[in-house]
Amino acid sequence: MKREEKIIVGISVGDLNGIGPEIIIKTYEDPRTLELNTPVIFASGKTMQFFKNHFKSKINFFNIDSPDKLVHGKVNVVNVWKEPVKVEFGKPDKKIGEYAIKSLSAATNALKNNQIDVLVTAPINKHNIQSEEFNFPGHTDYLAKTLEGKSLMFMVSDDLRVGLLTDHVPLKDASEHITEELINEKLKTVLYSLKQDFGIRKPRIAVLAINPHAGDNGVIGKEDDEVLRPAIEKIRNENALVFGPYSADSFFGSNTYKSFDAVIASYHDQGLIPFKTIAFGEGVNYTAGLNKVRTSPDHGTAYEIAGKGVADESSFKQAINTAIQIFRNRKQHKHYSKNPLEKVKK
Structure with a gap:
């Protein structure tokens, strides 16, 4: 050969x-x-x-x-x-x-x-x-x-890909790291990786909320309404198929993830616990970007x-x-x- x-x-x-x-x-x-x-x-x-x-x-x-x-x-x-x-x-x-x-x-x-x-x-x-x-x-x-x-931890398997906005940072600090600049960088890294590395022409991405129930209109935190949602809208305005924020508690159990080419979690365990539950032993940690x-x-x-x-x-x-x-x-x-x-x- x-x-x-x-x-x-x-x-x-x-x-x-x-x-x-x-x-x-x-x-x-x-x-x-x-x-x-x-x-x-x-x-x-x-x-x-x-x-x-x-x-x-x-x-x-x-x-x-x-x-x-x-x-x-x-x-x-x-x-x-x-x-x-x-x-x-x-x-x-x-x-x-x-x-x-x-x-x-x-x-x-x-x-x-x-x-x-x-x-x-x-x-x-x-x-x-x-x-x-x-x-x-x-x-x-x-x-x-x-x-x-610009690296991104991207957990991938046959029918599930999970990326992270924040990875190895303490949970108490995660929301402070999530800025409009970071969201933009990570989402664009995933979009490009899906096209270049996985051959998906028009990828669809779901973004999980920072707070429970996406903050319930500010009752359980304002980060989703003030930071995450506006950043997602900006990228959508560039003709990217990015949706969310979705409440994380029911997203995987309802199989909603199957409607997307990738899921972006706000912090480490929010993404890796469901990923390893669904794909453990078959999943791969890929460094995108x-x-x-x-x-x-x-x-x-x-x-x-x-x-x-x-x-x-x-x-x-x-x-x-x-x-x-x-x-x-x-x-x-x-x-x-x-x-x-x-x-x-x-």
């Missing part, structure tokens, strides 16, 4: 004491997977060999010192470090957090330098990665700065089952498939954007 046809999937290993390495190994144990993409894992040969032995896997790793030396048809492992690493499954460990960041940093550099096509990140522990060099709430904020984009493609599974390190061999790799597989599809959609979108005759033909 030609280089342009074989998509190179860069993988950061995440927290080595969690389930990240296990779900990576389970995903690529089937050699048929290598017919669809070429994986490049950023870790070390010794470390991945440890996990292979622990999980009694038959996977074969191909060790390289640079992504440029990858071999198609192999599960490539870039040696980001060479020293042995002490793995203690299920234990939060600051040292292990350092290795997670080494992996992420190397993978992100490879993405910036076009040595890999997409990035799929295994789960990290947001506490033990913190340091003077890395002071971000998680992957999304780090990638937004490193890749210089960047000039590169990054996805991750919709779960965390799962310390409670780490090392036991029972982790479900379904979401990680879906993260890979979603990254590949978005990469292809972007190429197609770019092609049609440059060729107006193709647009007419379509």
